[in-house]
Structures are given as structure tokens and as C-alpha cells.
Amino acid sequence: xxxPTGDDYVAFVTARQGPLLRAAYLICGDEHLAHDLLQDALIxxxxxxxxxxxxxxxxxxxxxxxRDAISRWRRTRRERLVDQHDPGGELxxxxxxxxxxxxxxxxxxxxxxxxxxxxxxxxxxxxxYEDLSEADIATTLGISRGTVxxxxxxxxxxxxxxxxxxxxxxxxIVRGEERGTA
Amino acid sequence: xxxxxxxxxxxxxxVRSQDLPRLLREAGDEAAEPDLARSTWERGRRSRRRxxxxxxxxxxxxxxxxxxxxxLSRPDLPGAEPAGRGGAAVGGAAIxxxxxxxxxxxxxxxxxxxxxxxxxxxxxxxxxVAGVSDxxxxxxxxxxxxxxxxxxxxxxxxxxxxxxSPVTLAASEEPAEGPWPATGEFPAxxxxxxxxxxxxxxxxxxxxxxxxxxxxxxxxxxxxxVLPPAEDFIHELAREQLPAWHPYLEAxxxxxxxxxxxxxxxxx
Numbered sequence: 208x209x210x211p212t213g214d215d216y217v218a219f220v221t222a223r224q225g226p227l228l229r230a231a232y233l234i235c236g237d238e239h240l241a242h243d244l245l246q247d248a249l250i251x252x253x254x255x256x257x258x259x260x261x262x263x264x265x266x267x268x269x270x271x272x273x274r275d276a277i278s279r280w281r282r283t284r285r286e287r288l289v290d291q292h293d294p295g296g297e298l299x300x301x302x303x304x305x306x307x308x309x310x311x312x313x314x315x316x317x318x319x320x321x322x323x324x325x326x327x328x329x330x331x332x333x334x335x336y337e338d339l340s341e342a343d344i345a346t347t348l349g350i351s352r353g354t355v356x357x358x359x360x361x362x363x364x365x366x367x368x369x370x371x372x373x374x375x376x377x378x379x380i381v382r383g384e385e386r387g388t389a
Numbered sequence: 390x391x392x393x394x395x396x397x398x399x400x401x402x403x404v405r406s407q408d409l410p411r412l413l414r415e416a417g418d419e420a421a422e423p424d425l426a427r428s429t430w431e432r433g434r435r436s437r438r439r440x441x442x443x444x445x446x447x448x449x450x451x452x453x454x455x456x457x458x459x460x461l462s463r464p465d466l467p468g469a470e471p472a473g474r475g476g477a478a479v480g481g482a483a484i485x486x487x488x489x490x491x492x493x494x495x496x497x498x499x500x501x502x503x504x505x506x507x508x509x510x511x512x513x514x515x516x517x518v519a520g521v522s523d524x525x526x527x528x529x530x531x532x533x534x535x536x537x538x539x540x541x542x543x544x545x546x547x548x549x550x551x552x553x554s555p556v557t558l559a560a561s562e563e564p565a566e567g568p569w570p571a572t573g574e575f576p577a578x579x580x581x582x583x584x585x586x587x588x589x590x591x592x593x594x595x596x597x598x599x600x601x602x603x604x605x606x607x608x609x610x611x612x613x614x615v616l617p618p619a620e621d622f623i624h625e626l627a628r629e630q631l632p633a634w635h636p637y638l639e640a641x642x643x644x645x646x647x648x649x650x651x652x653x654x655x656x657x
Contacts, residue, residue: 213430213434216426216430217426217427217430218426220425220426220429220430221426224422224423224424224425224426225422225423228420228422228423229414229417229418229420230417231420232417232419232420233413233416233417238419238420238421241420242423242425245423245425246425246428246429249425249429249433250429250432250433251433252429252433253429253430253431253432253433253434254433254434255433256433313412313415313416313417313418313419314416314419316412316413316415316416317416320416331413332413335409335410335413336410336413336414336417338410
């Protein structure tokens with residue numbers, strides 16, 4: 208049983224909060240929101256720590272985090288759709304900015320991710336940032352492996368269109384998918 | 390020649406972006422390192438303690454007496470400590486209700502509002518309500534209550550009181566933003582807790598709902614208390630997941646909860 212101060216919980220969170228926050232940031236594109244999403248997921252974990260500490264606490268947090276992020280996007284999608292119709296918005300900037308050979312900054316990648324539907328975005332982050340297998344992604348998001356594949360494929364098609372100056376990374380992704388499904 | 394080949398040939402940082410995992414790491418690295426371990430532990434444990442727990446009677450003797458207990462308390466306590474009108478709780482299997490009162494200020498104003506209003510509502514439904522030790526929870530007992538009736542009664546209180554944090558509502562339940570009341574200036578930006586526009590709209594609507602009920606109670610000459618500034622109310626509700634002020638609070642404290650609810654019902 209954990210002690211009253213939850214030392215094992217604190218050790219777990221201290222070790223994993225950074226990567227989890229960065230994943231949340233990639234999913235939602237807003238650091239404050241990412242912080243809130245992770246905080247909510249960790250509070251749920253803490254309230255069920257006795258049951259989850261010996262199972263897979265990180266998988267639990269990830270499941271809550273990603274599903275909450277997608278649910279949240281669905282609640283606010285109307286506002287975001289209006290934003291995307293803004294001719295001066297992120298999509299326009301991505302497509303008109305001066306290409307620099309082979310150079311893509313983090314902000315551009317985040318912007319491109321935010322233009323993906325939330326589930327595609329989650330699949331990309333889970334696969335290429337968190338390095339999860341298709342099966343684990345399916346479990347995390349509560350979808351089938353076939354859906355994971357199709358969402359990943361659609362996401363890559365979109366990303367190639369949004370970041371065409373990035374040479375060489377598409378073949379690398381194909382190899383990654385092959386490795387992940389082997 | 391592909392970009393990967395150029396990278397291997399040492400053309401430097403200009404071709405660093407061939408690798409999507411590395412790009413994503415770079416994109417994510419701009420988020421500051423959080424410090425959530427201790428605070429989430431404390432809030433999670435409070436959340437666990439303060440979940441509403443429905444405890445049904447399991448003892449044959451208690452069944453024979455037709456007594457069923459309804460306990461809203463921490464699940465790890467052995468039983469209720471009679472208080473107030475002195476109802477005695479009976480232990481049993483716990484059923485969690487989907488209410489998560491993760492207050493950061495146990496014993497504070499939000500908890501007092503919760504306790505006062507649930508006590509009033511349950512007493513209005515003929516339960517005897519008792520405090521549970523020093524946990525701040527409540528235990529309610531009622532003679533002859535049938536299985537399922539307890540669930541219905543708790544649902545009824547939840548619906549009447551409209552205490553749950555609205556930021557967890559589904560999209561279909563989001564109330565529309567109404568005209569802002571003259572007594573409260575809605576903050577242009579609520580920077581705390583990372584509130585986004587959608588959260589502000591929902592929390593604003595809750596404040597508006599309470600404001601209307603408060604005005605209704607004044608019109609009906611029922612007890613009311615001073616409405617807090619909107620910004621304070623919204624921040625407190627976002628932080629505590631429970632409101633620190635409620636239009637029925639004063640009426641409940643003066644034994645007129647039923648009058649207030651009947652005259653000025655809230656919309657769940």
C-alpha cells in the first residue's frame with residue numbers, strides 16, 4: 208500500500224510528467240491546456256492509485272489524456288472550424304511561408320499537427336512521438352487497428368501536403384509503419 | 390540526392406528534419422517541465438475521499454427494521470458519526486456516484502456550500518442527515534426506503550442543486566451564453582487554470598443561471614445572500630469544482646430550502 212504521502216506516486220509522476228506533458232502539448236497545441244489535461248489525468252490516477260500502481264499507470268494516464276483531448280476538441284470544434292476559415296490563419300501561413308530547404312521548426316510541426324483531425328493527430332503523436340505499436344495505439348484510443356492504420360495514412364498524406372519542403376521523412380515514416388506492423 | 394543522404398554527408402542543421410520522431414520531439418520540447426507530482430497527489434486523494442458514496446444496507450437486522458442508509462462520505466471510514474438530527478448510518482457495499490468534488494480547500498467555503506445544500510435537499514426528502522466524523526461527508530438515513538429510491542433521491546438533489554462543475558458537461562449540455570448581469574463584470578481573460586473560451590462560456594452560463602435564481606428569490610422575498618463578483622465565482626468554481634456561493638445557500642441555512650427550490654428552480 209502507498210504511504211500517506213504517496214511517495215511511489217510522486218516518484219512515478221516526477222519521472223514521467225515531462226514526456227506526458229510534451230505529448231499533450233503536441234496533441235492540443237496549447238501549453239496551458241496541455242497542463243490542464245495532464246493535471247486532470249494525474250488527479251484521476253492519484254484517486255485510484257492503490258488499484259493502478261501495480262498495473263500500468265502510464266497507460267492509464269495516456270488513455271485519459273488522449274481521450275479527454277479528443278473529447279475536448281469535439282466540444283469546441285465549432286469555434287476551431289471558424290478559426291480555420293480565417294484566411295490569415297495557420298493553414299494560410301503554412302502554405303505561403305518561404306520554404307527553407309530541409310528546415311522545419313517545432314512551431315511549424317505543431318501548426319501542421321493542429322490542422323489534422325484530432326484522432327489523426329493523436330495517432331501521429333502516439334506512433335511517432337511515443338513510439339507505440341498499432342495495437343497499443345488502438346487500445347489507448349479505443350479504436351480498431353484498422354482505424355489506426357487508415358488514420359495514420361490519412362494523417363501522413365495531409366502532413367506531406369502541409370510540409371512539402373521536408374524531404375526524406377516520408378520514406379522514413381513508411382519504414383516506421385512497416386516496422387510497427389511487423 | 391535525398392535529404393537523408395545530405396544529412397549523412399554532413400550538410401548540417403539545414404537538413405535536420407527528415408526524421409518525424411525527432412521533429413515531434415523538437416516541437417514538444419518547448420513545453421516547460423511541469424511540477425505536478427505533489428499537487429495532483431493531494432487533489433487526487435481528496436477527490437477519492439470526497440466522492441459521493443451510496444451505501445446500501447446489507448445487514449439482515451437492518452433490513453428487518455426497514456432502515457436503509459445513504460452515506461455520502463469517504464469510503465474508508467467505518468461508519469457515520471451521528472450529528473445534527475442524529476441519524477445513524479448503516480455500513481454496506483458502496484456505489485460511487487459520478488460526482489467528483491476535488492476541492493483544494495477541504496473545510497473551506499465550497500465544501501460548506503456542498504454540505505449545507507445536500508443536507509437541506511435530503512432532509513427535504515425526509516432523510517435524517519448526519520456528519521461523518523471530521524471528513525466533512527454526510528450520511529443520510531430513511532426508514533422504509535426502497536432499493537432504487539435512494540438513487541433517485543440523490544439524482545433529484547443533484548438536479549435540483551446544479552452543483553457539479555459545468556466544465557465537464559458534454560457539448561449537447563452546454564448552455565448558451567446569455568446577457569451578462571449588470572452586477573458582475575465578466576473578466577475578459579481568465580488566465581488562471583488555463584481556461585479557454587469554451588470553459589469561460591460554460592462557467593459564465595452557470596453564473597448567469599445562479600444570478601437569475603438569486604434575483605427570483607429576492608422577488609419572492611426569500612432569504613438571499615450577496616452575489617460574489619463573477620470573476621471570483623468563476624475562478625473558485627474552476628479551482629474547486631464546486632461553487633463557493635449558491636443562490637439557495639441562505640435559504641437553506643434558514644430552513645427554507647424547499648421554498649426556495651419551489652419558487653425559483655434551477656435548470657440542470
